[in-house]
Amino acid sequence: MKRDVNFILNGRPVTLSVEPRTTLLRALREYGVTSVKRGCEEGECGTCTLVIDDLAQKSCMVLALEVEGKSVLTVEGLVAPNGDLHPLQQAFVEEGAIQCGFCTPGMIMTAYAFLRKNPDPTEAEVREALAGNLCRCTGYIPIFRAVMKAAKTMRELGSHPGAAR
Amino acid sequence: MKQTVTRNGVGAWTTRKYDHEKAVGTLAFTDDLRFGPELLHARAFRSTKAHAEIVSIDVSEAMKVKGVVKVVVGENFVHRFGLYLHDRTPLAVGKVRYVGEPVALVVAETEEAAEEGMLKVTAKYRDLPPVFDPIKAATDNSVLVHPELETYEHVPFITPFPGTNIANWFRIRRGDVEKAFAESKYVVEEAVNCPQIAHGFLEPHCCICKEELSTGNLTIWSTAQSAFALREIIATGLGYPLAKIRVIAPPIGGGFGGKAGMTVEALCLAGAMDPDIKGRPVKLYIPREEVMLTSWVRQAYIAKIKLGIDADGKITAIKNNFYFDTGISAEYGANPVRSAGYSSTGCYYIPNVWTDSYAVYTNKPFGGAYRGFGLPELMGAMEVVIDIAARKIGMDPIEFRLKNMLRTGLPTCTGMPMNAHSLDTIVEKIVDRMKLKEKEPAKRKGWVRGKGFALALKAPAMPADASSSAIVKILGDGGVEVLAATMDMGQGAYTAYAQIASEELGIPIEKIRCYYPDTQSHPYDWQTVASRSCWSMGMAVKRAATDAREKLLALYAEFWQTDPETITIEHGIVKCKAKGKAEPIDVQVQNGFFMPSGKFVGGPIIGSGTFVPPDVVNPDPETGQSPKSVVHFTVGAVGVDVEVDPATGAVEVNKVSAGYDIGKAVSPMNVRGQIEGGTVQGISAGLMEAMYYDEHGKLLTPDFTDYKIATSMDVPGEVDAFWEETPEELSPYGNRGVAEHSMISPAPAINNALFDALGIRIHTYPTGRERVYKAIQEKKRGETDIWEYPYALEQSYKNAVKEWK
Ligand code: FES
Ligand code: FES
Numbered sequence: 009m010k011r012d013v014n015f016i017l018n019g020r021p022v023t024l025s026v027e028p029r030t031t032l033l034r035a036l037r038e039y040g041v042t043s044v045k046r047g048c049e050e051g052e053c054g055t056c057t058l059v060i061d062d063l064a065q066k067s068c069m070v071l072a073l074e075v076e077g078k079s080v081l082t083v084e085g086l087v088a089p090n091g092d093l094h095p096l097q098q099a100f101v102e103e104g105a106i107q108c109g110f111c112t113p114g115m116i117m118t119a120y121a122f123l124r125k126n127p128d129p130t131e132a133e134v135r136e137a138l139a140g141n142l143c144r145c146t147g148y149i150p151i152f153r154a155v156m157k158a159a160k161t162m163r164e165l166g167s168h169p170g171a172a173r
Numbered sequence: 174m175k176q177t178v179t180r181n182g183v184g185a186w187t188t189r190k191y192d193h194e195k196a197v198g199t200l201a202f203t204d205d206l207r208f209g210p211e212l213l214h215a216r217a218f219r220s221t222k223a224h225a226e227i228v229s230i231d232v233s234e235a236m237k238v239k240g241v242v243k244v245v246v247g248e249n250f251v252h253r254f255g256l257y258l259h260d261r262t263p264l265a266v267g268k269v270r271y272v273g274e275p276v277a278l279v280v281a282e283t284e285e286a287a288e289e290g291m292l293k294v295t296a297k298y299r300d301l302p303p304v305f306d307p308i309k310a311a312t313d314n315s316v317l318v319h320p321e322l323e324t325y326e327h328v329p330f331i332t333p334f335p336g337t338n339i340a341n342w343f344r345i346r347r348g349d350v351e352k353a354f355a356e357s358k359y360v361v362e363e364a365v366n367c368p369q370i371a372h373g374f375l376e377p378h379c380c381i382c383k384e385e386l387s388t389g390n391l392t393i394w395s396t397a398q399s400a401f402a403l404r405e406i407i408a409t410g411l412g413y414p415l416a417k418i419r420v421i422a423p424p425i426g427g428g429f430g431g432k433a434g435m436t437v438e439a440l441c442l443a444g445a446m447d448p449d450i451k452g453r454p455v456k457l458y459i460p461r462e463e464v465m466l467t468s469w470v471r472q473a474y475i476a477k478i479k480l481g482i483d484a485d486g487k488i489t490a491i492k493n494n495f496y497f498d499t500g501i502s503a504e505y506g507a508n509p510v511r512s513a514g515y516s517s518t519g520c521y522y523i524p525n526v527w528t529d530s531y532a533v534y535t536n537k538p539f540g541g542a543y544r545g546f547g548l549p550e551l552m553g554a555m556e557v558v559i560d561i562a563a564r565k566i567g568m569d570p571i572e573f574r575l576k577n578m579l580r581t582g583l584p585t586c587t588g589m590p591m592n593a594h595s596l597d598t599i600v601e602k603i604v605d606r607m608k609l610k611e612k613e614p615a616k617r618k619g620w621v622r623g624k625g626f627a628l629a630l631k632a633p634a635m636p637a638d639a640s641s642s643a644i645v646k647i648l649g650d651g652g653v654e655v656l657a658a659t660m661d662m663g664q665g666a667y668t669a670y671a672q673i674a675s676e677e678l679g680i681p682i683e684k685i686r687c688y689y690p691d692t693q694s695h696p697y698d699w700q701t702v703a704s705r706s707c708w709s710m711g712m713a714v715k716r717a718a719t720d721a722r723e724k725l726l727a728l729y730a731e732f733w734q735t736d737p738e739t740i741t742i743e744h745g746i747v748k749c750k751a752k753g754k755a756e757p758i759d760v761q762v763q764n765g766f767f768m769p770s771g772k773f774v775g776g777p778i779i780g781s782g783t784f785v786p787p788d789v790v791n792p793d794p795e796t797g798q799s800p801k802s803v804v805h806f807t808v809g810a811v812g813v814d815v816e817v818d819p820a821t822g823a824v825e826v827n828k829v830s831a832g833y834d835i836g837k838a839v840s841p842m843n844v845r846g847q848i849e850g851g852t853v854q855g856i857s858a859g860l861m862e863a864m865y866y867d868e869h870g871k872l873l874t875p876d877f878t879d880y881k882i883a884t885s886m887d888v889p890g891e892v893d894a895f896w897e898e899t900p901e902e903l904s905p906y907g908n909r910g911v912a913e914h915s916m917i918s919p920a921p922a923i924n925n926a927l928f929d930a931l932g933i934r935i936h937t938y939p940t941g942r943e944r945v946y947k948a949i950q951e952k953k954r955g956e957t958d959i960w961e962y963p964y965a966l967e968q969s970y971k972n973a974v975k976e977w978k
Binding site for chain 1: 188189191192193194195196197198199200201202204205207372373374375376377424425426427428429460461462662663664665842843845846849850851852853854876877878882883884885886888892
């Protein structure tokens with residue numbers, strides 16, 4: 009039996025009709041938000057990571073019904089209304105932190121939630137923060153560079169884009 | 174005179190094509206495509222037996238599940254597929270050969286119903302004895318994995334042995350090894366083994382197939398590295414004409430060889446071509462825990478290497494025995510066996526060579542292409558044996574390597590002269606940057622530190638006639654479209670091609686687009702494998718862009734009444750100084766120029782280019798000799814600095830330096846990415862990766878919980894990636910491949926570093942914490958070597974090696 013779940017998706021209120029057993033990952037993908045990737049559906053890889061009320065979560069490990077009344081942010085939601093990339097997205101592009109791109113949305117969302125809490129991290133802290141997101145292509149090295157660079161850009165901007173959501 | 178000027182041409186550091194879409198999450202991968210409510214979903218029911226006759230399959234309960242449309246079994250779809258050897262059916266027919274082999278395919282209206290149906294299928298089996306040990310399988314024919322081997326078709330350059338489990342036997346015979354050993358001052362004989370490992374790409378295989386009801390035409394959307402090879406394998410297996418099959422390859426989330434050739438597509442077709450289903454699209458998404466059971470992994474191997482060395486430290490003879498455990502299929506795995514064989518003197522010149530390289534069937538999931546293609550296996554053994562040999566004869570391991578190095582012009586083991594390279598410069602830089610000749614104290618309290626080194630080499634492993642072609646279209650606004658059927662799976666092919674087109678056309682890179690492969694629109698390319706694309710397809714793209722430029726210049730020359738040589742294209746502006754002209758490329762290149770003659774001339778500008786290596790000769794089947802066995806070799810080296818906690822066996826990599834002679838960096842951002850990424854993948858393989866089975870052949874490590882790959886916490890503190898540029902003669906810009914090479918030698922370099930740190934030699938990969946801890950304990954008991962081979966009771970290295978004489 010399907011039930012409705014109401015939440016804020018990338019700043020817009022939405023209502024999805026889902027089976028109680030449907031994960032947030034499958035519900036969002038079905039709805040058309042496919043930036044959340046299914047790399048394992050077992051909570052191991054991090055490709056499905058999104059941010060729920062400021063906390064990075066693996067959406068394959070969350071039931072869709074659990075986000076009732078919450079705010080869900082995916083990587084599409086980081087893009088500014090004028091189309092500009094978020095500093096994290098920009099830094100990932102500039103630093104070569106993307107190869108196949110399958111881990112990228114999840115990786116960026118983990119980094120996003122992390123930088124909200126720790127805007128001036130050391131590289132060691134970045135490594136630790138990303139430990140739940142696998143990347144097989146890049147060897148993570150350019151990802152560290154990108155997160156450090158984005159952190160700096162955001163500190164200089166004195167703001168954290170996307171925070172309003 | 175160069176007639177084009179551009180900022181982001183060949184050699185420029187530029188950002189990558191499609192990264193913007195990837196960063197915002199809008200690039201659609203195969204699983205992201207939508208097909209509407211007609212779409213059906215498939216899920217495989219799998220064998221629980223390693224080797225058994227199928228007595229019966231009961232699908233009646235599955236058919237009762239709401240939403241299940243059909244359950245297809247092997248007898249419904251008997252077609253053999255394979256790239257080099259047609260030994261694979263998508264569903265088991267009559268017999269199962271490994272635990273996890275697809276036995277039936279449940280097709281249903283939803284993914285959930287397919288899963289439920291799969292759980293309701295049952296099968297009865299009659300047990301057959303399985304064989305898991307490749308040495309036993311190769312030497313004792315009491316259990317045959319493929320008694321029908323004789324009937325399988327194969328390409329001429331592989332040599333299966335019907336009546337045995339040997340799917341391919343590659344040989345090198347040069348000189349007289351026995352005489353050379355007898356005359357040698359030193360003889361060193363050592364062995365190394367390594368279990369199967371997996372690609373670990375983050376996007377599982379996914380495929381949608383549809384048979385058009387009235388025409389029988391097939392459309393396949395798939396996570397495929399090689400749209401054209403896939404089409405050919407399917408066409409051959411089905412007996413279909415090529416043009417009846419269209420393959421669309423959306424972006425893929427990592428391949429590393431695991432999505433080359435044909436992987437899961439035939440299994441999906443078993444559903445989509447069923448008489449009760451055809452007309453509707455069928456989707457087969459492989460759940461993570463079934464990925465290693467559905468397509469290939471990297472073969473396990475046991476390598477035994479014997480070296481004869483003279484009083485000066487020159488290697489005079491080598492005898493190699495390589496057993497590759499190819500599981501139940503060698504359709505692709507037959508070729509890495511050959512690739513290791515024809516590179517089997519490594520980076521060294523050795524006059525007398527004897528090599529036997531075998532692909533051996535066992536009752537396990539099967540082996541195939543994986544980044545490095547036989548060379549991480551070869552080097553994983555060879556670079557360790559070289560290290561051991563140097564220490565045994567009292568020579569510094571790096572001096573020993575330099576003394577025997579395969580210098581430019583010397584014959585490789587197949588007899589072809591080695592191409593130009595500057596491996597000695599690379600060695601020098603790594604020795605210097607890693608302070609390899611200095612002992613340094615550990616940084617962590619109570620730990621021990623060691624340094625290790627290994628060389629790497631690899632040629633593109635492909636048939637002699639692997640070709641490429643490309644089309645370059647100039648659009649009516651000066652934009653450019655490049656059709657090159659390489660899969661850009663992250664390696665950055667489209668950025669490199671855009672840089673090539675920009676270089677040749679003088680058009681800014683922002684105006685150049687490359688599209689993902691579709692056999693209906695793109696011209697042919699053999700495969701996206703072998704680190705061949707930027708070289709082979711690079712030739713085709715360069716030729717196509719040059720062709721387009723010449724056509725464009727000829728038209729402007731006629732239009733302006735001048736010689737083509739007086740015209741330049743600078744940042745998209747066509748100029749002729751002599752005539753005082755400077756105009757942006759416009760719609761005339763599409764619609765034609767209204768010439769001074771009063772007539773329209775031209776029309777859309779389309780450049781085309783093709784390439785096939787002109788002079789490769791397959792090695793002689795008896796001796797392995799060939800005047801040109803491969804197109805070229807890329808060489809390189811890796812130095813590592815590790816620390817070990819003697820209390821726990823924990824290993825930390827402080828620093829790595831990895832350098833390759835790539836001829837020319839067409840796209841430096843991507844070269845760096847390939848070296849950094851491959852180095853970490855190589856470290857991951859060396860330190861933590863292995864597929865383990867229980868005694869019945871059931872895979873114990875199917876997903877990322879049990880099959881560990883490197884996380885951000887496993888990345889060395891410092892990774893120094895660099896390259897040298899000694900140009901290749903036959904090459905678009907002097908470039909050679911590098912994408913696989915970075916994965917080849919981190920593992921043996923770590924192995925050598927661990928010996929340096931611990932003073933005991935580990936002969937079995939991976940060399941992670943558990944095994945290192947064991948080694949430390951064995952050392953305390955006075956052992957000098959440790960060897961762990963899952964299929965033998967005897968785990969003493971000395972006895973184990975003796976056993977196979
Ligand atoms: S898909 Fe959710 S963690 Fe892998
Ligand atoms: S870019 Fe491919 S997995 Fe990270």
